[in-house]
Amino acid sequence: MEGKCSVYARNGKVFVRLADSFGSEKRGAGYPIGSNIIAFIRLDFKSGIDKLFTDYIRLVFNIDLCVTEEDYFRQKKELAEEYILKMPFLYFAFKTLQDCLDDYIDRKDFNGRMADVPNYDKFNRLFAERYEEEPQKLYSEFSSVIDQKVFKKFSKAEVWEECIRYHLFLCLKDALICNLEETQKIFREEMMYLYQREKSETADSLTPKQRLYVYDRHRNKTTGRPMFYVNVSRSVKTLAYTEHNPSSDEPGNINGLAEYVKENDVDLLDVQEIVSFDELMRFEMLRLVESDTVISKCENCGNLFIPRGRKDMLFCNVIVPELGKTCAEVGAHRKYNEKVKVDAVFNAFNKAYKRNNSRVRNKKMTVPEFSIWSEQAREKRELCVKGEISVEEYNAWLGNK
Ligand SMILES: [Zn+2]
Numbered sequence: 001m002e003g004k005c006s007v008y009a010r011n012g013k014v015f016v017r018l019a020d021s022f023g024s025e026k027r028g029a030g031y032p033i034g035s036n037i038i039a040f041i042r043l044d045f046k047s048g049i050d051k052l053f054t055d056y057i058r059l060v061f062n063i064d065l066c067v068t069e070e071d072y073f074r075q076k077k078e079l080a081e082e083y084i085l086k087m088p089f090l091y092f093a094f095k096t097l098q099d100c101l102d103d104y105i106d107r108k109d110f111n112g113r114m115a116d117v118p119n120y121d122k123f124n125r126l127f128a129e130r131y132e133e134e135p136q137k138l139y140s141e142f143s144s145v146i147d148q149k150v151f152k153k154f155s156k157a158e159v160w161e162e163c164i165r166y167h168l169f170l171c172l173k174d175a176l177i178c179n180l181e182e183t184q185k186i187f188r189e190e191m192m193y194l195y196q197r198e199k200s201e202t203a204d205s206l207t208p209k210q211r212l213y214v215y216d217r218h219r220n221k222t223t224g225r226p227m228f229y230v231n232v233s234r235s236v237k238t239l240a241y242t243e244h245n246p247s248s249d250e251p252g253n254i255n256g257l258a259e260y261v262k263e264n265d266v267d268l269l270d271v272q273e274i275v276s277f278d279e280l281m282r283f284e285m286l287r288l289v290e291s292d293t294v295i296s297k298c299e300n301c302g303n304l305f306i307p308r309g310r311k312d313m314l315f316c317n318v319i320v321p322e323l324g325k326t327c328a329e330v331g332a333h334r335k336y337n338e339k340v341k342v343d344a345v346f347n348a349f350n351k352a353y354k355r356n357n358s359r360v361r362n363k364k365m366t367v368p369e370f371s372i373w374s375e376q377a378r379e380k381r382e383l384c385v386k387g388e389i390s391v392e393e394y395n396a397w398l399g400n401k
Contacts, residue, residue, distance in 0.1 A: 005091070007280055008241065008271045009033065009287045016088040016280065031088070034288040034295065034306055037281060040089055041188045042303050042318070045177045049090065052083050053097055053173040060101045061166055064150045092277040093176045100172060104165065114168065119178045123171040131167075142166050187281065190215055191304055195295035208289035228282055235273040242266050300327035300334075344391050345384045349377060352398035 006017045013030030043049065056079055059072075066072035084091050096117060103110035114120055130138060142163035143151065154162060193215045194208050203211060212229060220227045242264045250260050260266070274280045296307050298316040305316035315331035323330060356373060359365040365373075377398065384394040 005274045005280075006271050007274050007283050008269045009283075010267065010269060012291065014284050014287060018084070018088060018091050032306065033284065033291050034293045036087070036089055036284055037187060037191065037288060038295070038304055038306055039087055040281065041184055041191060042305075043087070043180075043184065045181055045184075048083065049180070050173070050177060052079060052090075053094070053176065054170070055079055056094075056097065057101065057166070057169045057173065058145050060105060060169075061145065061162070062147050062150055063105065064153065065147055089277055089280055090180075092280075093180055097169075097172060097176060101169070104169075111168075114172050117172060117175050117179070119175040119182075120172060123174040123178070124168070127167055127171050131164075138167055139163055183277070190285075191295070194289065196297050196304065209286075212285070212289050228278070229286065232282070234279070234283075236270050237273070238268055239271050240266050241269045241271065298327050298331075300331045341391065342385055345381055345394060348391065348395050348398055348400055349381050351400055352377060355399075 005019050008015050010030075012033055014033055014036065015030050056076065059075055059079065063072060066075065080094060084094060096113075100110045100113050103113060139160070143159075145166070146162075151159065190212075193203075194211050197203060203214070206214065216227050216229050219225060251257050272279070272283055274283065294307055294311045295304050296313060296316075297303070298305055298318075299314045301316065301318070301320065303316060303318070305318070307313035308317070313328070315327040317326050317328050319326050320330060353374065356365055356370055360367060360370050380389065380394055380397055383389050384391060389397075
């Protein structure tokens with residue numbers, strides 16, 4: 001399967017091998033089962049991915065600035081690696097963009113390839129409207145991304161043509177992101193049903209794998225879409241794999257070979273060839289439901305996450321952008337503040353209770369008066385814990401100083 005993308009699972013991890021030269025030395029890096037699905041459903045496309053795709057298009061349109069071909073390939077690889085090594089599922093959208101851009105560089109027709117991308121039409125129509133209304137703006141947008149050195153090489157008519165091509169690539173980028181967002185929605189709903197649905201005795205008694213079937217069949221019946229997990233053929237090959245590249249210098253005799261297998265951690269693995277985003281993600285989803293991975297919902301941001309360490313973690317470890325802190329940090333702080341507050345409310349009650357108790361002993365308050373008072377004090381304590389009255393108001397009512 002050399003030169004193709006493939007995926008296999010081993011020891012709780014998914015190993016993805018991508019075609020082309022995405023970090024050859026890091027090829028086959030393992031991802032904990034389910035982590036790609038969680039990363040995908042939590043992804044904010046408008047920030048990083050949009051920038052990656054746009055930067056890549058800009059690089060190609062400024063290709064003349066690259067001194068050598070190697071220089072261009074190095075820059076291109078650097079751009080993609082940061083994202084694609086972390087999130088291999090982005091590879092297929094990126095590859096589509098790359099194939100179109102390669103055709104553009106080779107002066108081949110890329111329009112047909114673009115038109116095959118779902119949602120491309122929609123963005124192309126929006127572009128046509130803008131083209132009618134504000135061609136000048138399109139032009140100035142283009143001139144701001146093109147280096148002046150490159151710009152000067154073209155005649156005015158050529159610049160305008162380049163400008164149109166550049167905007168067609170932006171349409172493609174928007175379509176690719178739109179498709180990813182639509183798929184994200186599907187995966188989110190699927191994961192919620194599998195791991196965080198409303199309590200249901202029947203669904204709860206099923207295994208995650210059975211629930212996956214229920215959800216897939218339900219979706220198939222209600223939307224008419226073909227099922228994702230049933231009647232799907234896959235191209236699987238059983239290979240002897242190590243986590244590094246398999247080598248051909250294996251010893252001939254059986255004892256030596258056994259020694260070699262032990263030393264190099266060789267294993268027989270079912271390696272599946274993948275040609276699309278869906279194949280990659282569905283592979284991982286099937287491994288996920290077979291595993292006993294715990295998926296929790298973060299009490300701070302509401303997103304799904306895989307608890308690392310303690311299985312009963314309430315908060316995820318993702319940074320909340322507005323605060324620059326992780327949900328775990330925000331959550332711990334919030335929990336602490338809540339505890340401090342509850343402690344203060346109970347202390348206020350205890351203080352007044354002791355005082356009135358001694359008044360009863362000193363005959364300054366009757367027993368029935370004390371019962372009525374303590375019942376009211378408990379009711380107000382409840383309101384104070386809920387936040388309906390403040391701790392100060394409660395203290396004032398109790399007569400604490
Ligand atoms: Zn969170």
